Amino acid sequence: MPVFLNTADAGFEAAFQTLLGQKREEAEDVDQAVAAIIADVRARGDQAVIELTQRFDRLALTSETLAFSPAEIDAEIAKVRPEDRDALELAAERIRAYHARQKPQDESWTDSAGAMLGWRWTPVSAAGLYVPGGLASYPSSVLMNAIPAKVAGVERLVIACPTPDGKVNPLVLLAARIAGVDTVYRIGGAQAIAALAYGTGTIAPVDKITGPGNAFVAAAKRRVFGRVGIDMIAGPSEILVIADADNDPDWIALDLLSQAEHDESAQSILVTDSAAFGEAVAKAVARRLEALERRAIAGASWATNGAVIVARDLSEAARLSNRVAPEHLELCVPDPEGLAREITHAGAIFLGQYTPEAIGDYVGGPNHVLPTARSARFSSGLSALDFLKRTTLAKMTPEALKAIGPAAERLATSESLQAHGLSVRARLDRLNG
Amino acid sequence: MPVFLNTADAGFEAAFQTLLGQKREEAEDVDQAVAAIIADVRARGDQAVIELTQRFDRLALTSETLAFSPAEIDAEIAKVRPEDRDALELAAERIRAYHARQKPQDESWTDSAGAMLGWRWTPVSAAGLYVPGGLASYPSSVLMNAIPAKVAGVERLVIACPTPDGKVNPLVLLAARIAGVDTVYRIGGAQAIAALAYGTGTIAPVDKITGPGNAFVAAAKRRVFGRVGIDMIAGPSEILVIADADNDPDWIALDLLSQAEHDESAQSILVTDSAAFGEAVAKAVARRLEALERRAIAGASWATNGAVIVARDLSEAARLSNRVAPEHLELCVPDPEGLAREITHAGAIFLGQYTPEAIGDYVGGPNHVLPTARSARFSSGLSALDFLKRTTLAKMTPEALKAIGPAAERLATSESLQAHGLSVRARLDRLNG
Structure with missing residues (x-):
């Protein structure tokens, strides 16, 4: 039976605190195993990924078969029932329309000192989406990860989805196609995350990795964070x-x-x-x-x-x-x-x-x-913003530099960063002299 | 001498790749030490932070002196030269004006199916800023971290800044006051990050931690990521x-x-x-x-x-x-x-x-x-967005549910999530019956 609480009861606060602090998931300590897998993939590339896929997914791949071929995808998609396809397409359309509204505006303005300021948004070039295999292989998650990336303008979008014993969910492949995913690799686990982050002979590295996964995937994402961007640890x-x-x-x-x-x-x-x-x-x-x-x-x-x-x-x-x-x-x-x-x-x-x-x-x-x-x-749910980044812009005119440069020089001096101050001073001297 | 390259040279691509791949920082392997420090702070709270500060910063604190008192801050700030204060205030004003423009809009609309959709932005409740001690204790970084948080509407804003041997940079305290920081703790290292993330008897936990730091601070931020939000690993x-x-x-x-x-x-x-x-x-x-x-x-x-x-x-x-x-x-x-x-x-x-x-x-x-x-x-530079999160909104009318509910039910069935489908079906049956 679930817990029944009433805020009017004396023991409520303590019981609510217990509920809040309840640890619902025992973190498996897989970090050392994951570190070894990542090192192996970095060192041996395709060959490591192939061996690990054989070991964990009981699937024999070669560099040529790491990715599904278009013909294989066609064959799988042909198995999908029309009503499932229609439902996926309706979902995709609605997800696309919602996320399209999230695209932020570039801005620029000139302030009272005469400085031009602003920012520009640009997409991540390449993104990799992790899609779990087995029970939790959800086509809806493919749409939810891939469509914001496409809306943001990501050029190259790939999926890593393990296929244990070669078992594939045709709906996942259909969702990938509807969303405009370029390539689907049939690899999973920490080896897939390592391959996406560092690249292998066959798999080009990506800049951002999103998507849910098991404890191995989560630990691997945490480890490659910084080398690539990641979403959250779900x-x-x-x-x-x-x-x-x-x-x-x-x-x-x-x-x-x-x-x-x-x-x-x-x-x-x-x-x-x-x-x-x-x-x-x-x-x-x-x-x-x-x-x-x-x-x-x-x-x-x-x-x-x-x-x-x-x-x-x-x-x-x-x-x-x-x-x-x-x-x-x-x-x-x-x-x-x-x-x-x-x-x-x-x-x-x-x-x-x-x-x-x-x-x-x-x-x-x-x-x-x-x-x-x-x-x-x-933190927030996944959005088009997760596949965009902002570059700030600043342009000083001679007048703007004269107005605010001395304060920059002063602060640089106070932080003992002499070259910072001199880079401003050299320009001010020319402008004033 | 730095490397000189010319794109017209035959060896350019290889040399440029070397430059790109150059590892400029040897990651110290401090992760195990950091894990132990975090566990200690979680277990023993204030007492652990006090002992670690004694050990690493040679500073004897009590629970009462973990934070600077307002009088101590006043006394330090009085040492700042007026021209430094003026420069900091000019900087703060300009940083505030720029970041104020980053505040995103809430949106809501009704789509063709009759569904109300949208999102709302809300601030993080409490944020902690890490400010390194010693050489890299930059007042400008205090402004750059604290002002976006204030612009976003963060209610409680605290700083952790170690003061080895009790040495304080008065400009850091002045910058904290100008930016509206509530409390400055004189603690640093992994113990400060742990205290901010998990709280101690004296230090209330925060929801987000930003700011640069050494290898210990970086490793600790990586470890508490998920428990709290972090910015980037700089x-x-x-x-x-x-x-x-x-x-x-x-x-x-x-x-x-x-x-x-x-x-x-x-x-x-x-x-x-x-x-x-x-x-x-x-x-x-x-x-x-x-x-x-x-x-x-x-x-x-x-x-x-x-x-x-x-x-x-x-x-x-x-x-x-x-x-x-x-x-x-x-x-x-x-x-x-x-x-x-x-x-x-x-x-x-x-x-x-x-x-x-x-x-x-x-x-x-x-x-x-x-x-x-x-x-x-x-990824992007720090901004007001780092201290805001977006809640998505959706409201179906009976008509909207009739229009799109069947597709949701279809997809739930295809993913073997029966209760998902039933939660839609029960409503559709009432509406249709």
């Missing part, structure tokens, strides 16, 4: 639903189970101003669990990490939610826009009872790659 | 100057030396379309080095990492610069705006001969915390 998924009694308990139960079915480490929290409604949702969860295909996973997640919290009112619910900083937040209340203004930390907000979180996973438009494990306190 | 500074023959070789020499004097690992590269000008600049560097206070550092940097490259024309120079992706790029050419349009990767561009890079270090307005070590390929 943790287990989570949802917090704020719902009053004027909701169907069954709908809310299904929303909670949508997260719980991802992973035993996932977390689903209901915060409500009605104890009776909280009880009703818990009952509905138990009922729905009986028939759920993934009831073992979802049941374990709900029992271990689930919580029902009864708050005095919706504002208190919002304050609790801000302390959780949830990845997904549903506001199933009469005035969701109003309550949203009280939310300071959340990856994504779903407003009103007709917006189940699952809409956001697929077809809403916003990205489903969102900050987990309370990291919405300081 | 490497040694670098400049690339593209200059034609119509420049004063002495000015360009001083610009190159401005980077070289930071650190022996710093790198200064001149790319010019005139071999004679390249020679003239090299001579000017040698002449200026003779009288430079930091000639040992600057001379070693220039000899080891410096380069003069002669290109066929300015467009080729821009292409070479893009392969370097320099932190600082000066365009000392007749049409700097035109050439800037050919630049795809650079942290900051300084346009024209009256914009020495030192202006950008202090008073230009743009940030001087910029991507080093070729990371301008995928």
